[in-house]
Amino acid sequence: MSAKEYLENTAAKLSETEIDDVNTILHFDFGASAYTMQVADGKAELKEGLVGDAECVIKASDDDFVKIATGDMNPMMAMMMGKLKLSNPAAMMKYAKMLGLM
Template identity: 45%
Template structure:
C-alpha cells in the first residue's frame, strides 16, 4: 500500500468510538513520487482525509514517501525517524494523542 492509499483509507479504519469527543487537524507533507499534501480532520466522531491543505493544523507531519512507507511496514521506528530528522512533527503531544487511532503506532 502506498502513502496516498494509506492516508485516503484512514477514515474507514478509524472507529467513531475511538475519536468520540476528540477534535484535531493534521497536515501531512509527504515528498517523493508517492507523496503529496493531505489534510486529516477529526471532528464530531468522524475522520476525513482530503488531498491538499485546508485550515490551520494542530500538527504538521513532514517526511518522504520512502520513510513513511517504512514506518507503515514496520521497517522504520517512528521515534528513530524523528530523532534522526527523517520525520518532522510540529506538535508531538498532539501526534501522540492520535498516533494509535491513526494506525501510526
Template identity: 40%
Template sequence: MSLTDIAARIREGLAGKGFDGSMKFDCGEDGVIVLADGTATTDDRDTDCTIRLSRDTLVKLLSGQLNPMTGVMMGKLKVSGDMGVALGLGRLLAR
C-alpha cells in the same frame, strides 16, 4: 501506493475511533494527508501539527516498519506544531 490509497487505509483504521486535534503528513510534491474530524483526506488545510516526510517513509511509519522516534532522530520525520497531537495520533494509529 498513492496518498489517496494511504488515506483510505488510515480512514479504515480510524473507523469508530476519535481524536482531538488535527495533523498533516506533508509528503512534499507527492501531496498531503490530513487527519482531522475523525477522518483522513488528501485535501490540504491548516492543522495543529505537521509532520514532513517522504511518501515511502510514511508507508514505513504506518506499517510499523519505522519507529516514529527513530525516524525523528534519523531526520526522516520533521515535526512542527503541537507535539501532543502527534503523540496522541501516533497511539491511535498504532497496531
C-alpha cells in the same frame, strides 16, 4: 502501498466510538503531495492539500512514512535521523495510536 492509500484506509476504518471525542486537523506533507485529515463529530475525512489550521504537521517522504506506518522504521529513530519531522510532537503522541502508528 502509498502514504495516501495508508491515510485513506486509516480514515475509512476509524470507528465513531474511537474518535467520538476527537476534534483535530492533521497535515501530512510528503514533499510532492500533501493531505489533511480532519477528525470531528465522530468522522475522519482525508482531503487533498493542506486545509485549515493543523494541530500537528507531519513531514516525511512518502516512502519513509509508509515504512513508519507499516512498522519497518521506528518513528523515534526516524525523528532522530531527520526523516520524520513533527510540528507538535505532544499532539502527535495523542493521535499516533488512532493513526495506527503505535
